[in-house]
Amino acid sequence: MxxxxxxxxxxxxxxxxxxxxxxxxxxxxxxxxxxxxxxxxxxxxxxxxxxxxxxxxxxxxxxxxxxxxxxxxxxxxxxxxxxxxxxxxxxxxxxxxxxxxxxxxxxxxxxxxxxxxxxxxxxxxxxxxxxxxxxxxxxxxxxxxxxxxxxxxSLENLPQALVSVRKQADKFAEDFSNNFYQEEYQMWVGGGSLTGKTYSFAMCVLEEMLWIKTKSIHTAEFFHGSFEVLDEDTCCVLVKGEDVTRSIGERVEKFMEKIGSKKFSVIDTKDYKLEGIDDDFREIFGQMIVTGVVDRISVYLERDRDHSLDTRRYYRVMDY
The missing domain is CATH 3.40.50.10490 (Glucose-6-phosphate isomerase like protein; domain 1)
Structure with missing residues (x-):
């Protein structure tokens, strides 16, 4: 290829x-x-x-x-x-x-x-x-x-590195599902190079596959309206990367700590080792790290919600 x-x-x-x-x-x-x-x-x-x-x-x-x-x-x-x-x-x-x-x-x-x-x-x-x-x-x-x-x-080592990420993420993913699988509304916040990945997981997995009402929010826009619907019991996940926009995510994290959120989680790409990948390219592979983490979350949500990821009501099921 x-x-x-x-x-x-x-x-x-x-x-x-x-x-x-x-x-x-x-x-x-x-x-x-x-x-x-x-x-x-x-x-x-x-x-x-x-x-x-x-x-x-x-x-x-x-x-x-x-x-x-x-x-x-x-x-x-x-x-x-x-x-x-x-x-x-x-x-x-x-x-x-x-x-x-x-x-x-x-x-x-x-x-x-x-x-x-x-x-x-x-x-x-x-x-x-x-x-x-x-x-x-x-x-x-x-x-x-x-x-x-x-x-x-570095790309030559990527397949093994991403398997390792999934293994590293497994306990976090299972704990997340155990704690929040019954939540019917979630907020997922991400920005910079992870904007698209955050949006796609919220829309294509949580909404499309698991039928969970979800809003994806850009970290830079979080303080321009969305945070007003938060309270300490709102399930909210921050996806934090390693590019130049990291400080914007950190601002969200500090706010969530300030309001005493009980259902706040952070997926930080910095927490995951990429074996065999040069550190110069961690930003480029950041979305793949997030994919590895949220893929494991999907598996456990599927199990705990007893809802197959393959089930659809409308998408490619009926004419629209």
Missing amino acids: KNGIEKIADKISKDGYKNIFFIASGGSWVVSQTFEYYWKQHSSIPVFNEIAAEYVLSNNKQVTRDSIVILQSKSGDTTETVKAAQMLKEKNIRTIGIVRKGDSPLANSVTYPIVENVVNLDGSDPENVAMIFLLFRLLYNQNEFAQYDKLVK
Whole structure:
């Protein structure tokens, strides 16, 4: 997978581009926010993150033949994302599609399909390895990320490292579920490079899979309204990372301690060892650490709530 992605990135770099767009839906869209964040930290080339359903109805003049558009869909058949890819194809705009299924509508609609087929040693999803190869290779080609080869070396150790994170997180996850599985409303707060991961867990797992009413809140926006609905018995989780926005999360943590919250928890990526991963890249892999922790929380919530993560009432069940 690495060599194929590098060839795509090198071809795009050689041809040139003036901006990058991420276009996706649901969890794929919100996780793209993480990579939008990274790109802005490293590059002066403009980057945009669009919801597919809105893009197909709009006339975004920033998307031109000088753009590179990256579309994601694990299934490869997300209706709105596929439609966006087909529209872009008609306009002769270069597209990259990251999917899990090579023979899928999205893969067949883009200029450069990438099939992400990496899994952890325990069979779980390491999440967005293809995107890391792609974006940081582009940055490397622009002389905006000199550590690319060093990053690739760390990626070789990622599967084992993420299994280790899950093991480290297991007791916290089980305790969290034991204490809060009956809570019917939760607040999840995260920011910076973890904004998308916090949002996606709240929406795609707690709401979609477990039917728990949940609000995800950006740490910087927490003090602009959301904290007024808190009391000492509100279940609230802070997702705290290691990027430059860490101090904003710490401000939330201090406030929760000040009001004496009885149901406040913190997931701090700093608490988890990443074996074989260079410390220079902990920020890049922060969302994967959080994934490892919340994946274990999901397992125990599924057990304690007696609610299968595969059960849906509406999503892909009925026509909507």
